[in-house]
Amino acid sequence: MMTELTDYSAFKLADLVKTKQVSAREILQAHLQYIEKADGRPGSLDGIPSADDDKKIHAFITHTEAIALRQAKQVDEKIAKGEDAGLLAGVPFTVKDIFCVKDTPSTAASRILANFTAPYTATPVARLAAAGGLMLGKVNLDEFTYGSSSESSAFQPSPRNPWDLSKVPGGSSGGSAAAVAAHEGALSLGTDTAGSIRQPAAFCGVVGMKPTYGRVSRYGLIAFGSSLDCPGPLARTVKDAALMLQVIAGADKADATAAMKDVPDYLKDIEKDIAGMRIGLSPDYFRITFPDPESGEYVEQELPTEIQDAVYRTAEVYKALGATIVEDVPMPNTRYGIPVYFVISRVEAASNLHRFDGVKYGYRTPEQVKDLTEMYRRSRGEGFGLQPKLRILMGMYVSAAQYAEQYYQRALKVRSLIRNDFEIVFDPGGLYKLDALLTPTTPTTAFGMAAVYGDSVMMQYADQLTVPANHAGVPGISIPAGFSDDGLPVGVQLLGADFSEAKLLRIARAFEMATETDEWRTKKPIVLEGE
Amino acid sequence: MNNKDNLIPREVFDHLVDLAAFSLEEQEKSYLHEQMNNQLNSIRELEAIPLPDDLPVTTHGVDYGQDGTPPLRKDEWVACQNTADILAQAPCVEDDYIVVPDIPTTELE
Amino acid sequence: MTIAYEAVIGLETHIQLNTLTKIFCSCKADSWEDEPNTNICPVCTGLPGVLPVLNEKVVEKAVLLAAAMQANIQDLSFFDRKNYFYPDLPKGYQISQYDHSLATGGFLDVPVPASSDTGSDAYVRQVRIHKLHIEEDAGKTKKEKDRRYVDFNRCGVPLVEMVTEPDLRSAEEAGQYLIRLRQLLRWLGISEADMEKGNLRCDANVSIREKGSTVLNTKTEIKNVNSIDAVKDAIRKEIERQIKEVEKGNTIKPWTLDWDDNAGVLRMMRSKETEADYRYFHEPDLLPLVISPAWQARILEGLPELPLARRKRFMEEFKIPEYDADILTTERDLADYFEETARLYGGDAKKISNWLMNDVLRMRNDLGKSMQELNLTPAYLTELVKLTDDGKINSTIAKHLLQKVQESGKAPYTLVEELGLAVVSDDGAIRSVCEKIIAANPAEVQSYRDGKQSLMGWFVGQVMREMRGKADPQITQRVLKEILDK
């Protein structure tokens, strides 16, 4: 089987372009042709479901060939002139449609922003473009990122899992993970508020990294939970994720929460050995606790063995590489991640969504209204889907004057407890001295379309293992670690101390190299097998 | 009936819908109300957690430290070049004003 | 029996800081002359995805004000979101400070002048400050027919909100507070403080109670007052209304009242949101504001001596009357001008004060300039006053010379030379003119010699006229006397 340009890593593509073996334009054309074949119709507001939807990926909302062509032309001109064309010269990427990109529809997968054309560009997107990347388009997601399956998008059909088109790709960066897994661009820019990069990466068998809060600028990211949101890379290899992070990370004058810390060279030591590193396993990440949907009672449940096994197998690989595996690391506040998240993210979301009122941009009700209040109500009532409405109402409830102390203030304190768990285990002078914590990324593999959708609580508990990192602000990366019995990807997660991305990438890359020749690495998504 | 039902009374729910400025169909209301009760049930777990009195709140997980904290902005004027593009997004514009229906008020005297 | 009432008034002021740019974006702050929606950007119009970045000058100016109000400046404060829907508020929330604001406490001493109306003596009212915080201004809306027209230019102009305790007892005191606050803001150079332009805005909370009581009764809030006179009128009207209501046996309701300046009446506006729930929470897009001791010290290096302190010092150090000291400290550049001149001069500072209050201020006002912009510098004014002291010029010439210095920018001494304005004190020159006048007016000479001594003035005047005012009056009189008495 011939290797197509769409199969190459970002790293390889940039190299081919810089060594003039292939032009950016050729790379772009190969991708556009492939996407046309594999992706099917983009999500749209009046997307009536059809049986054909289950045969394609449907990662996109908006294709941006014109922009990509212009970018490819610039790269090729620079190469011709012998100029530096950037780290991502000729690398095609997609952008989760939660980022504003000048002169493109920036919809947040919501009816309320369907007609919004952004007049400015988000910082991480601008950096990808400045590094020579080619923007293929804006990809689908849960409406305003609110979900874990991408099914709540107002733009249907929603993306499918490239390994099994009857399964969800995860979410909210489902379009990103599906696109990358299906080779529709080597890289995708996602966002992670509770696991929205890592969970779909795990479901789709790709690499997804949530950087430290403040490592990547949020300017231009349509906010969900402002104190939790992190833009980050999705890629097929650890090195590609590192390359992309290299480009998007760093301080930004437009984001007062983007840290002033220097960005290290993420690729320099990425293949150095990891002998002597301390990698922890915590029993608190091998079970989830959730309220039983019927009784409301709390149920503690062990994770499926195939998920647990993947983690233990990974630990064995690390042990063989000379790392010390530290077992029984206590992370006792992990189970509070979801209830705390229910409070903090809702309060922030309700406030962040106040601005969608039909006054300045986006949807305004076409109906005749009697006054401003009715205009607000109808525009917001008709423009928002159920998931944003639910988050807004919940946020209003827990931050209302009479409940704020009981819920919001309390949640912020429990957030301190969660942060504390991480500080203890990563403390270089502490008992555990961990370099990373190794955990499952998700409690299950990808679930079926419509299987959990609609039950907001069960949907949320899918994030139980990823959300603590968002509360604590620490970085995390999900990498493919094999397959379940029914052939779905299983991801494992590495969590590290603040700004330890270089180390996490190195540990992740070590696993990738050690398992390079494993049989499971030869498996390909269903959409690629037909080639 | 179990303990999670109707934690949020209907009047409170209606008040929140009012505050959120939503016009909702009955069907939407019942879904949202039910889901809120479910979520609140989950949130109530927080109430049982023992918290030390001196436990500080966390507003951002990461500790920025002094050298990680971005400096404040210098007071330097940079005019936006495409204000017309911003205005062009508004559903109703007249003479460069954004136009909305009037605000309901009652004049009593 | 009539009950004596007193008013209990608290003021909530919004002060636009005169930074070059807005509080959270790089648009310029002042849009006074701009077309609607031209001084905007993605940030201040609340586009999806934008983030606020705090302007450091806003903090510095607010800290200066806090220090001038003797408030406690907090080394750690937080920004909060105040959530509500209004078309002039693009994000649907205002970034403000709620429970951990920039400064707490503090006070302003407000001298209240004697009043002939009420027969009260002058006194000082100390007004305590409840809270001082930074926030962003909203846009503007105007109503036309049944629609609202929204202009976002003002969105994001930096504001300090300062709330007083209910320490004011009359409309007059409220007016004096605003006068002193306006003076202070301009003195510190942190706000233009022009109420007509909305740089300084004021809401008043008013209640009444029996004189001598300490209870706080239900208050009403008066909004939309845009001049100091309007504030006084509105409060006066509201006090009268409340007294009438109470005397009728009615209770006061916590209304929000709108002042209609044209009609001079208060109107009650009832909006739908009676009980606002702003759902304040810490703004996650901004880190907590840390004011390090070093930064605070650097800011406070720019804190000038305050008006009331300077007024007091002027009275003590320069021995000028309270009335003069008050006027000379209305504006900082005037006080600086006075002080510099008084020091250069070194003599009786009251003389400098007189010159300033009688002539220089009038000239400056006619020209519409600031003290610094005058060609008549403190050095030149000093020179001019010394020329009169030395008798080189007389007072009439001096007033004329003042104008000439301003017009030409030349030193008074140079102008005296160039224009020949110096007093003639040459005995011979005066004598020859005196002789000429006496020779030409035999009748008057006769009358004088017959005993009509009062004609001396007339003779002096004639000599002055002949010499175009430059004759030294003392010498003239002596010479005339010599000749006439011969």
Ligand SMILES: [Zn+2]
């Ligand atoms: Zn702006």
